[in-house]
Amino acid sequence: MKGARGTKGEQAMVPRAEFASYYGRPVIKPPSWSATDIAGYFFLGGLAGAGSVLAAASQLTGRRRTATALKVSSAAAVSCSAAALIHDLGRPGRFTHMLRVFKPTSPMSMGSWLLSVYGPLSGVAALTAVTGRLPRTGTAATAGAALLGPAVATYTAVLAADTAVPAWHGAHRELPYLFAASATAAAAGMALVAGPPGESAPARCAAALAAAAETATDRAAEHRLGMVAETYREGRAGTLLRTARTLTLAGAAGAVLLGRHRPAAAASGLALLAGSACTRFGVFAAGVASAEDPKYTVVPQREEH
Amino acid sequence: MTETTGTTGTTGTTGTTGTAGTAGTAQAGDGRERVGFFTDTSVCIGCKACEVACKEWNAIPEDGLSLTGMSYDNTQALGASTWRHVAFIEQPARPAPEGRTQLPLADGPPEPPPADGEFRWLMSSDVCKHCTHAACLDVCPTGSLFRTEFGTVVVQEDICNGCGYCVPACPYGVIEQRPADGRVFKCTMCYDRLGAGQEPACAKACPTESIQFGPLDELRERAALRVDQLHEAGVSDARLYGHDPDDGVGGDGAFFLLLDEPEVYGLPPKPRVTTRDLPAMWKHAGAAALSLLGTAALSFVLPALARRKRTS
Ligand code: SF4
Ligand code: SF4
Numbered sequence: 001m002k003g004a005r006g007t008k009g010e011q012a013m014v015p016r017a018e019f020a021s022y023y024g025r026p027v028i029k030p031p032s033w034s035a036t037d038i039a040g041y042f043f044l045g046g047l048a049g050a051g052s053v054l055a056a057a058s059q060l061t062g063r064r065r066t067a068t069a070l071k072v073s074s075a076a077a078v079s080c081s082a083a084a085l086i087h088d089l090g091r092p093g094r095f096t097h098m099l100r101v102f103k104p105t106s107p108m109s110m111g112s113w114l115l116s117v118y119g120p121l122s123g124v125a126a127l128t129a130v131t132g133r134l135p136r137t138g139t140a141a142t143a144g145a146a147l148l149g150p151a152v153a154t155y156t157a158v159l160a161a162d163t164a165v166p167a168w169h170g171a172h173r174e175l176p177y178l179f180a181a182s183a184t185a186a187a188a189g190m191a192l193v194a195g196p197p198g199e200s201a202p203a204r205c206a207a208a209l210a211a212a213a214e215t216a217t218d219r220a221a222e223h224r225l226g227m228v229a230e231t232y233r234e235g236r237a238g239t240l241l242r243t244a245r246t247l248t249l250a251g252a253a254g255a256v257l258l259g260r261h262r263p264a265a266a267a268s269g270l271a272l273l274a275g276s277a278c279t280r281f282g283v284f285a286a287g288v289a290s291a292e293d294p295k296y297t298v299v300p301q302r303e304e305h
Numbered sequence: 306m307t308e309t310t311g312t313t314g315t316t317g318t319t320g321t322t323g324t325a326g327t328a329g330t331a332q333a334g335d336g337r338e339r340v341g342f343f344t345d346t347s348v349c350i351g352c353k354a355c356e357v358a359c360k361e362w363n364a365i366p367e368d369g370l371s372l373t374g375m376s377y378d379n380t381q382a383l384g385a386s387t388w389r390h391v392a393f394i395e396q397p398a399r400p401a402p403e404g405r406t407q408l409p410l411a412d413g414p415p416e417p418p419p420a421d422g423e424f425r426w427l428m429s430s431d432v433c434k435h436c437t438h439a440a441c442l443d444v445c446p447t448g449s450l451f452r453t454e455f456g457t458v459v460v461q462e463d464i465c466n467g468c469g470y471c472v473p474a475c476p477y478g479v480i481e482q483r484p485a486d487g488r489v490f491k492c493t494m495c496y497d498r499l500g501a502g503q504e505p506a507c508a509k510a511c512p513t514e515s516i517q518f519g520p521l522d523e524l525r526e527r528a529a530l531r532v533d534q535l536h537e538a539g540v541s542d543a544r545l546y547g548h549d550p551d552d553g554v555g556g557d558g559a560f561f562l563l564l565d566e567p568e569v570y571g572l573p574p575k576p577r578v579t580t581r582d583l584p585a586m587w588k589h590a591g592a593a594a595l596s597l598l599g600t601a602a603l604s605f606v607l608p609a610l611a612r613r614k615r616t617s
Binding site: 019020021022023025026027028029030031032033049050053054057060061088089090091092094095097098100101103105106107108109112149150151153154155157158159161162163164165169172173175176177179180181183184188201202203204205206209210213287291294297298301302304 | 373375378381382384392394440443444445446447448449464465466467468469470472473474475476477478479480481482486487488489566568569570571572573574575576577579580582583585586587589590591592593594595596597598600601602603604605607608609612
C-alpha cells in the first residue's frame, strides 16, 4: 500500500494527493495498443478527414492542383491508417469481424463502418483526380468524402474517451474539438507542402485558425482535467505536447507571414504536420500514463460529490 | 450450492434511467435468474484454492512464477491468465472495537486482543464483476463479448479479433490480452459449469464459503444481513462493494464485503461505465465535425473577402 495509509509518520516534501492503493499497482489496465499504430492512426485519420474537406473546397474554388494533392494525400493517409489498425489487432486475420455487427455503443464499430465507406470514396476521389477520368463520379466521391471527412477526423476522440482511461475520459468534452483542430492543422500543412503557393491562401488561413483553436481546446481540456492534467504536462506526454505546441504555432506563424514563398510554405507545412502528429502521440502517452498510476483513477473518483 | 435453473422469472436489472448509451444491460434470459458471486472477504483465509480451481477447470496457462514481495500475493492482479486473484494486505491492527478484534466467524471463545505492533491481514479474492452495464461489452466492435442467459459477461474466443478496446474500457482492469495469443480472456463465471447446473469452480473450492454463488437477489439479501451482523459485532469497517444497482455500473454481478476502502484492495472507489457519457460524446464529436467544416469554410471565405477589399 502506498499513500495515506502506508506513509504514516513520513513527511512528504511536496504535499501529495491522499490516496490508498494496492501496492501502487494500477486500478485499470492501460491500453495494450501500440502508440505507433493507434496514435499514428489518430493522426493519419485526421489528416485524411480534414484533407478531404479542404480538397472539396479547393476544387469548388478552382484550386485544382491543391485539390488533387489533398485527395491523393487523404487516400494515402486513410490506406495507411487502415493498415495500422489491422496491424494492431491481436488477430489481424480476423479484421473482417469488425463488420460482423453494427453497434452504436462501440465507437470502434461505428468507426469501422465509417472508414469502410469513407476509404473507398477518398480512393475514388483521388483516382479520378489523378487520371482525369469520370469527372462526375469524381465530384460525387469528392463531395461524399468531404461530408464524411469531419466525422473520420473527430470520432477517434470518442474512441479514446469512451474508456476508463482518466486522461481521455476526463476530457471527453474537449477531445473532439482538439482532434478537429489538430486535423485541420495537419491538412493545412499538407496543402502548404503539396500545393502551389499561389493557391495557398485558404490553407494559411486554416493553419492560423486551427492553431488558435488547438491552443484554446488544449487549455480547456487541462482545466477540466484538474489533477489528471499532470499527465499532459509531465514525462513523455509533456515533452510531446510542448513540442506539438511549438511546432503548430511556429508552422501557423510561418504560413501566415511567409506562406507565399515556396520553401517557407513547405517548411511551415511540415511543422504543422509534425505538430499534429506530436499532439496525437502526446494525448496517447498522457492516457497511458494516467492509466498506469492508480492515483489518477482513485483521487478523481474520491473527489466526486 | 444453488440451482441455476430456477423458474422465478428474470431478476436481472433492466435498463435503469440515465443509461442511454449502454448496450449490454444484464438481464437473464430464458426465464433464468441472474446469478452472481458474493465474496465475503471477512472469512477469506487466503488459501488461494479459488485461484487454483479456476486455473485447473478453465485450463488457463501459467503466467509467471515470480515472488513479488507483496505479502503472500505473487499473482499480482487479474489478467488474461488470472481470473481469480487473492489480494493480501498487511495493516497495523486497528484499535480493538469494544475489546475484541476477532471477526465473528464461528462459535467459540474470541481470541485475545492483539498486542501493540500486531498486524491484521486483509484478504480478498477478486474476480470479473460481470457488470450490469458492462463497458467491455458495450465497446466490443465484433460482438465477441456477450451477455449470457445467466446475466454474465463472456468472451466468444472464436469471434474476438484482439482489437483490445475492451481492455482500457473496463473500469476494474479485469479483461486483458494474452500476448502470445492476441485475443482477450477473462472470467466466464464458468459458463460451461453453469450450463450443466453446477456452481463455478472457485465457489466450489472455497473452504470457508467466502465465495458464495447463487441468484443475485438472494446474495444481496444475504450480504445485507452479514454486514449488519458484522456491524453489531463491532466491525464498523465492514461495507458492501458493488451491491448497489444504482451505482456507476448498475451494480456488479460479483460483489464484495470489504473491511477497508475499495482502493486498499486495488478496486476503484466509484467505477463508472463510460458508455453512459457516449451520447454526450457523440454530440461533442458532431459539433466538432461541424466546427471543422466551419473552419474550412471560413478559411476560403476570409482570404477571398480580404482580396476583394484590397482590389476595391
Ligand atoms: S468487470 Fe470489466 S471485464 Fe468484467 S464485466 Fe465489468 S467491464 Fe467487463
Ligand atoms: S479484444 Fe476481442 S473481446 Fe475485446 S473488444 Fe476487441 S473483439 Fe471484443
